[in-house]
Amino acid sequence: FDSSKYIPQLRESWAAEGGDASYALLTRCFVLVSGTQSRIKIVDTLVNCVRLLIEGDPSSLLPGVWLATNAISPPYTSMELGLGGSAISKALKQVCGLDNRSLKAIYDKLGDPGDVAFEAKKKQSFTLRKPKPLTIKGVFQSLVKIAKTQGQGSGDVKQRIVDKLLQDARGGEESRYIVRTLCQHLRIGAVKTTMLIALSRAFLLSRPPGAEFPIRDAQDLAKLRKEELAEVWGRAEEIVKACFARHPDYNDLVPVLLEIGISDELLVRCGLTLHIPLRPMLGSITRDLSEMLTKLQGRAFACEYKYDGQRAQIHCDAKGTVSIFSRHLELMTDKYPDLVALVPKIRGEGVDSFIIEGEVVAVDPATGELKNFQTLTNRARKDVAIGSISIDVCLFAFDLMYLNGQPLLDRSFRERRDMLRSLFVEIPHNFTWVKSLDATSQDSEAVLEFFKSAINIKCEGIMVKILDNLPELDYQGDDTEQPLEKSVEAPPKNSKLKGKGKATPVTDKDAPIEKKSRRKALLATYEPDKRLDSWLKVKKDYNSSFETLDLIPVAAWHGQGRKAKWWSPILLAVRNEETGSLEAVCKCISGFTDAFYKANKEFYNDGEDGEPKNIHIQKPSFVEYTGGHPDVWFEPQEVWEMAFADITISPTYTAAIGLVQEDKGLSLRFPRFIKKRDDKGIEEASTSEFLAQLWRKQEAKTPAAAGNDSWV
Numbered sequence: 263f264d265s266s267k268y269i270p271q272l273r274e275s276w277a278a279e280g281g282d283a284s285y286a287l288l289t290r291c292f293v294l295v296s297g298t299q300s301r302i303k304i305v306d307t308l309v310n311c312v313r314l315l316i317e318g319d320p321s322s323l324l325p326g327v328w329l330a331t332n333a334i335s336p337p338y339t340s341m342e343l344g345l346g347g348s349a350i351s352k353a354l355k356q357v358c359g360l361d362n363r364s365l366k367a368i369y370d371k372l373g374d375p376g377d378v379a380f381e382a383k384k385k386q387s388f389t390l391r392k393p394k395p396l397t398i399k400g401v402f403q404s405l406v407k408i409a410k411t412q413g414q415g416s417g418d419v420k421q422r423i424v425d426k427l428l429q430d431a432r433g434g435e436e437s438r439y440i441v442r443t444l445c446q447h448l449r450i451g452a453v454k455t456t457m458l459i460a461l462s463r464a465f466l467l468s469r470p471p472g473a474e475f476p477i478r479d480a481q482d483l484a485k486l487r488k489e490e491l492a493e494v495w496g497r498a499e500e501i502v503k504a505c506f507a508r509h510p511d512y513n514d515l516v517p518v519l520l521e522i523g524i525s526d527e528l529l530v531r532c533g534l535t536l537h538i539p540l541r542p543m544l545g546s547i548t549r550d551l552s553e554m555l556t557k558l559q560g561r562a563f564a565c566e567y568k569y570d571g572q573r574a575q576i577h578c579d580a581k582g583t584v585s586i587f588s589r590h591l592e593l594m595t596d597k598y599p600d601l602v603a604l605v606p607k608i609r610g611e612g613v614d615s616f617i618i619e620g621e622v623v624a625v626d627p628a629t630g631e632l633k634n635f636q637t638l639t640n641r642a643r644k645d646v647a648i649g650s651i652s653i654d655v656c657l658f659a660f661d662l663m664y665l666n667g668q669p670l671l672d673r674s675f676r677e678r679r680d681m682l683r684s685l686f687v688e689i690p691h692n693f694t695w696v697k698s699l700d701a702t703s704q705d706s707e708a709v710l711e712f713f714k715s716a717i718n719i720k721c722e723g724i725m726v727k728i729l730d731n732l733p734e735l736d737y738q739g740d741d742t743e744q745p746l747e748k749s750v751e752a753p754p755k756n757s758k759l760k761g762k763g764k765a766t767p768v769t770d771k772d773a774p775i776e777k778k779s780r781r782k783a784l785l786a787t788y789e790p791d792k793r794l795d796s797w798l799k800v801k802k803d804y805n806s807s808f809e810t811l812d813l814i815p816v817a818a819w820h821g822q823g824r825k826a827k828w829w830s831p832i833l834l835a836v837r838n839e840e841t842g843s844l845e846a847v848c849k850c851i852s853g854f855t856d857a858f859y860k861a862n863k864e865f866y867n868d869g870e871d872g873e874p875k876n877i878h879i880q881k882p883s884f885v886e887y888t889g890g891h892p893d894v895w896f897e898p899q900e901v902w903e904m905a906f907a908d909i910t911i912s913p914t915y916t917a918a919i920g921l922v923q924e925d926k927g928l929s930l931r932f933p934r935f936i937k938k939r940d941d942k943g944i945e946e947a948s949t950s951e952f953l954a955q956l957w958r959k960q961e962a963k964t965p966a967a968a969g970n971d972s973w974v
């Protein structure tokens with residue numbers, strides 16, 4: 263940690279008049295972060311920025327954290343800015359003295375509204391009044407005011423706040439980030455993903471004036487060996503991340519940090535809480551059943567149907583108040599009044615308060631037959647009146663995380679599941695347990711039959727979960743020294759799974775991580791926000807390719823022949839989490855129906871048939887593609903799930919450039935559109951790091967498969 267390197271640059275711009283931390287400090291931090299690819303520099307910069315706030319103006323830390331993470335409240339509160347793009351254009355015209363034409367010219371050239379604001383501010387030749395330096399608190403309060411202003415006349419009130427922010431923004435950079443903040447797209451993803459690390463380190467080194475909690479001396483830390491330092495950072499990071507995974511609200515976390523610093527007590531003060539959603543545990547992907555059996559060798563596991571619905575976390579307190587949250591922590595109690603009404607009936611004797619998790623699936627109310635995900639999406643999203651429900655659902659419960667005031671996350675899955683099944687009451691076709699089969703890797707035939715039965719009733723595949731914390735079966739391996747090639751066995755020779763893929767010998771490349779943690783990592787505890795091998799997904803369409811990718815459509819060409827009226831091919835991108843840019847990964851021409859093409863052209867319209875919508879003429883600066891000149895650039899806003907044959911090294915595409923080869927990126931062979939992921943925002947699209955991981959996995963399996971891509 264180099265505390266001297268970045269502080270001077272930040273310190274210069276840190277305080278505004280009156281001693282409140284200036285917005286210039288945050289802007290400077292954003293500029294430094296977006297100007298580097300170095301993870302170390304990004305973390306250092308953020309740590310320094312947070313330290314300045316802790317020591318100099320602790321009351322600005324919480325608003326600063328919200329602004330830096332590009333939000334004003336947690337996802338489960340419905341605070342939205344509700345600003346249209348026109349409010350920003352109006353403000354820019356008024357503040358910078360531009361007319362429609364000149365603003366449009368800048369917009370067409372640059373694409374990103376923040377870059378437009380930067381450029382427009384440079385052209386500003388006069389000021390209407392003396393600008394008042396923006397402070398972090400002031401900007402945050404303005405955003406909250408925008409979000410809270412509703413009803414008649416609210417448009418004008420919001421407009422005045424936006425105008426004032428842009429008038430007071432000093433110079434191009436402050437204007438750029440104010441506008442990006444207003445558009446809710448900061449385009450520096452690294453800040454969001456690094457915030458918890460920055461908080462944990464900053465609170466190890468700094469405390470607010472008057473606070474008494476212990477901190478570490480930066481000089482002493484500098485003397486530590488690398489491993490010792492990693493341990494100190496690691497422990498602090500673990501505590502802060504564990505809190506945020508259980509209680510993802512900065513409004514609660516930051517004040518407690520300011521009061522007690524980094525301490526185990528944080529988890530008590532800011533842990534699992536009723537009516538605040540925890541971040542769900544996630545499953546790791548496996549290629550096929552064979553790989554799954556190999557990974558879980560020597561352990562008892564539960565195979566469960568992987569239903570195709572919507573994940574739901576249901577919280578109920580002792581008074582019977584119910585909250586239901588989505589996979590992405592949005593509140594959806596209003597969407598499922600039928601589930602709310604079900605809660606009193608499923609509570610068995612002695613059940614007081616609880617948090618359960620399950621999959622909500624559309625079903626035929628008479629037979630219980632499962633309907634597909636599409637049917638469920640036809641259900642209204644909000645304010646559903648119980649009498650008007652036309653799509654019935656069943657909750658297939660799979661976990662119990664909290665019971666009668668006690669978190670159960672540290673209990674084994676077998677214990678949690680036993681409690682779920684013994685303390686709650688099934689209601690046919692409305693509330694039941696996921697169908698499951700307990701097995702070990704010796705039971706490959708039974709597992710295959712179970713997998714087939716899941717597919718037969720329209721499930722997506724199976725989820726496989728470790729049942730107990732300690733291996734209860736004979737375990738002959740040695741955790742530390744045994745070479746992996748010996749400890750990993752293929753499924754039995756007569757296994758029917760052989761045709762679905764062979765057991766993969768673990769190569770040296772995988773060894774360092776796998777070797778140390780393979781068995782130890784497989785705990786049966788509920789690990790919020792983690793994707794571990796203790797939960798595995800086996801999907802029906804994985805046997806030939808790996809995963810699907812969630813990509814963002816970013817550009818297109820005019821179609822030829824039959825497709826002349828539409829966009830085809832379409833260019834898709836992954837998300838670089840570090841830089842915030844979108845890196846092109848492939849062009850796609852397959853999997854689309856004519857109806858899809860038509861709707862797509864209406865949505866991304868260059869004005870040839872209808873109003874121009876959602877497009878840019880010039881490449882937006884945050885999109886990386888050097889392989890040609892698309893006819894139109896899309897405003898990135900959708901996520902499409904895409905299948906593909908394999909991943910190739912590409913001189914043309916910039917996705918994951920530098921991650922597997924210095925000067926080449928990765929591309930997809932035979933990409934095929936599967937479906938729109940309306941449930942995902944672009945910040946949840948697949949990352950370049952994930953793509954690189956898939957490529958490494960592919961290479962480990964078939965070293966000869968890599969080749970230069972030339973077909974696209």
Ligand code: ATP
Nearest residue numbers: 544545566567568569570572573589621660696725
């Ligand atoms: P992820 O949720 O893992 O990030 P994703 O959104 O693409 O990825 P999937 O890969 O389809 O989702 O798989 C995970 C989802 O499967 C869960 O979030 C949950 O909604 C659903 N699911 C269905 N049945 C089960 C089950 N028995 N146990 C756990 N999850 C299940």
